[in-house]
Amino acid sequence: MKVKELVCIGCPLGCNLKVEISEEGSMEVTGNTCPRGADYAEKELTDPRRIVTSSVRVSGGHLPCVSVKTETDIPKDKIFDCVKALKNVELLAPVKIGQIVAENVAGTGAAVIATKDIYVQ
Amino acid sequence: MKTEIAIIGGGPAGLAAAVAAREAGVEDILIIERDNELGGILNQCIHNGFGLHTFKEELTGPEYAGRYIEKVEELKIPYMLHTIVVDIAENKVITVMNKEQGMFQIEAKAIVLAMGCRERSRGALNIPGYRPAGVYSAGTAQRYVNMEGRMPGKKVVILGSGDIGLIMARRMTLEGAKVQVVAELMPYSGGLKRNIVQCLDDYDIPLKLSHTVVDIKGKKRVEGVTLAQVDENRRPIPGTEEFYECDTLLLSCGLIPENELSSQMGVELNPVTSGPVVNESLETNVEGVFACGNVLHVHDLVDYVSGEAKMAGENAAAYVQGTLMQAGKEIPLKGENGVRYTVPCTVDRDRMAEKQVVRFRVGNVYRDSFLCVYYNDKCISRVKKKVMAPGEMEQVILMKSKLEAFDGLESITIRIEQE
Ligand SMILES: Cc1cc2nc3c(=O)[nH]c(=O)nc-3n(C[C@H](O)[C@H](O)[C@H](O)COP(=O)(O)OP(=O)(O)OC[C@H]3O[C@@H](n4cnc5c(N)ncnc54)[C@H](O)[C@@H]3O)c2cc1C
Ligand code: SF4
Numbered sequence: 001m002k003v004k005e006l007v008c009i010g011c012p013l014g015c016n017l018k019v020e021i022s023e024e025g026s027m028e029v030t031g032n033t034c035p036r037g038a039d040y041a042e043k044e045l046t047d048p049r050r051i052v053t054s055s056v057r058v059s060g061g062h063l064p065c066v067s068v069k070t071e072t073d074i075p076k077d078k079i080f081d082c083v084k085a086l087k088n089v090e091l092l093a094p095v096k097i098g099q100i101v102a103e104n105v106a107g108t109g110a111a112v113i114a115t116k117d118i119y120v121q
Numbered sequence: 122m123k124t125e126i127a128i129i130g131g132g133p134a135g136l137a138a139a140v141a142a143r144e145a146g147v148e149d150i151l152i153i154e155r156d157n158e159l160g161g162i163l164n165q166c167i168h169n170g171f172g173l174h175t176f177k178e179e180l181t182g183p184e185y186a187g188r189y190i191e192k193v194e195e196l197k198i199p200y201m202l203h204t205i206v207v208d209i210a211e212n213k214v215i216t217v218m219n220k221e222q223g224m225f226q227i228e229a230k231a232i233v234l235a236m237g238c239r240e241r242s243r244g245a246l247n248i249p250g251y252r253p254a255g256v257y258s259a260g261t262a263q264r265y266v267n268m269e270g271r272m273p274g275k276k277v278v279i280l281g282s283g284d285i286g287l288i289m290a291r292r293m294t295l296e297g298a299k300v301q302v303v304a305e306l307m308p309y310s311g312g313l314k315r316n317i318v319q320c321l322d323d324y325d326i327p328l329k330l331s332h333t334v335v336d337i338k339g340k341k342r343v344e345g346v347t348l349a350q351v352d353e354n355r356r357p358i359p360g361t362e363e364f365y366e367c368d369t370l371l372l373s374c375g376l377i378p379e380n381e382l383s384s385q386m387g388v389e390l391n392p393v394t395s396g397p398v399v400n401e402s403l404e405t406n407v408e409g410v411f412a413c414g415n416v417l418h419v420h421d422l423v424d425y426v427s428g429e430a431k432m433a434g435e436n437a438a439a440y441v442q443g444t445l446m447q448a449g450k451e452i453p454l455k456g457e458n459g460v461r462y463t464v465p466c467t468v469d470r471d472r473m474a475e476k477q478v479v480r481f482r483v484g485n486v487y488r489d490s491f492l493c494v495y496y497n498d499k500c501i502s503r504v505k506k507k508v509m510a511p512g513e514m515e516q517v518i519l520m521k522s523k524l525e526a527f528d529g530l531e532s533i534t535i536r537i538e539q540e
Contacts, residue, residue, distance in 0.1 A: 006318075007314050007315065007317075007318045008315070009315040009318050009319050010315075011170075011173050011315075012170070012173070012313050012315060012421070012422055012513070014313060014314035014315045014318075016507075050319065050323070051169050051179070052295075053167050053168045053169055053181055054167070054295065055167060055266075055267050055268075055270060057270060062157065062158070063268055063269075064268075064269055064270050065267070065268060065269065065270040067167035067181060067182075067183050067267060068167075069167075069169060069181055076323065079295065080295070083295045083296070097183075097184065097187050115167065115180075115181040115183045115184045115187075116164070116183035116184070116187065117187065
């Protein structure tokens with residue numbers, strides 16, 4: 001049996017998780033305050049993922065950039081590819097919150113959406 | 122110009138206060154904001170992790186602000202942008218200034234202070250040496266990178282492990298910079314644990330606790346910094362110096378509430394928080410003047426800011442409607458033995474709601490300790506906490522019925538105790 005310790009990033013409480021992994025690979029999670037902690041631990045040890053936030057250039061808007069995020073979490077090892085891909089995107093104002101900025105970013109299947117309204121100026 | 126309720130600052134606190142006051146039935150409200158858009162500092166906090174409590178989903182800063190801006194628009198609450206408040210007189214006459222109208226005055230019946238906070242500046246940090254270019258506060262760098270699309274530098278050292286510093290360590294790494302190290306003077310981090318995991322550990326950025334910058338190299342532009350370990354008294358230990366080559370030093374050394382306006386108008390400030398002393402209604406010592414959000418005390422969770430601001434907005438509404446009960450006996454609330462301060466500072470049993478949230482920060486890391494509440498000198502609750510840390514705001518809830526049932530209540534004390 002192996003034991004791993006993690007900090008849950010599910011919410012600002014940041015519970016200290018203890019994961020016991022049996023020989024067969026089944027996991028038992030303790031230390032979580034809510035069920036999301038157990039899900040996080042299993043995912044973190046098998047297929048770690050993150051939501052990625054960044055910003056993308058906009059022309060003609062009240063600001064030169066708009067903040068964006070991946071709509072779903074993407075594999076951790078694709079984070080840099082995702083940010084790189086967004087470097088090549090340029091939008092034209094106006095931009096609406098929730099608007100799709102890029103589809104299937106870095107081949108992850110996830111869309112990137114705007115998280116702010118940019119109006120024409 | 123006249124208004125029933127003037128709200129100073131259009132960040133999350135000001136917005137939530139305005140919405141609550143309108144929902145409580147006050148028509149005549151005015152939000153005054155110096156920036157060119159509503160939303161406050163959240164506009165530059167583009168990462169996710171906001172709103173889990175309020176909206177039960179994980180939003181980014183701009184999305185969280187967007188929800189409240191939408192409500193303000195829906196309710197047609199008037200606001201002025203590009204307009205800075207330069208003075209508030211004790212009789213609630215507000216002097217403001219903008220490009221179009223110049224300087225003018227607004228008479229308010231009630232005021233909600235929601236000016237947020239600013240970053241501790243470098244001057245307060247006492248770093249010796251020249252003052253070369255390339256030294257930024259973490260919040261300034263955040264604004265550059267996230268809102269203006271400019272990178273301050275390529276090789277970075279960060280002093281201070283507050284949340285903004287941690288978030289910027291990740292952000293600049295993703296944008297192609299090499300973040301060499303985050304140094305923290307204290308033996309514990311000032312930021313949330315989740316940010317250490319997802320901003321530093323994810324990118325193998327080392328966190329050096331009990332370390333500080335002792336020298337900055339470079340005359341025109343930063344060329345490097347020297348870190349050293351510090352002893353228990355936060356004095357650098359000779360022989361522990363390490364040099365890091367870098368072109369940028371970010372300072373993330375904490376925030377201070379922005380209260381020049383408040384003190385000018387005679388609002389009493391708490392020296393621990395640098396925020397106003399408030400009672401259970403979040404009212405300051407000046408009648409009809411309320412405070413909420415980061416101007417009151419520095420929050421790390423915007424959800425708490427919105428909750429607090431809602432209460433301030435409701436009480437301001439009750440004040441102008443004449444339904445806020447006259448203040449009666451104020452029972453002082455005290456923090457002791459590691460509890461650095463409390464918000465509010467007093468409670469009035471007649472005025473309080475059935476449940477009164479009291480928020481505070483602790484002065485050190487406490488493990489397996491008890492959080493205790495005393496009425497006079499009688500301990501009435503003792504809750505074991507696995508860990509309490511200065512980076513995370515704590516709270517206790519006082520019950521009106523219990524306070525009323527206690528004869529001869531003169532003071533309430535919150536303290537940390539070991540076994
Ligand atoms: C630089 C910085 C970065 C931060 N980053 C994070 C983060 O990454 N994650 C996180 O959870 N929290 C972060 N915070 C904390 C965050 O600010 C709070 O959770 C929340 O935004 C506080 O809301 P507020 O409305 O009290 O203050 P603010 O959002 O600061 O809003 C105050 C508003 O008042 C306006 N104002 C001030 N003075 C005047 C005046 N005289 N006249 C007119 N308008 C005025 C300001 O322009 C501003 O819009 C950060 C804080 C700062 C200072
Ligand atoms: S286990 Fe639940 S409560 Fe604890 S940090 Fe994770 S999401 Fe938050």
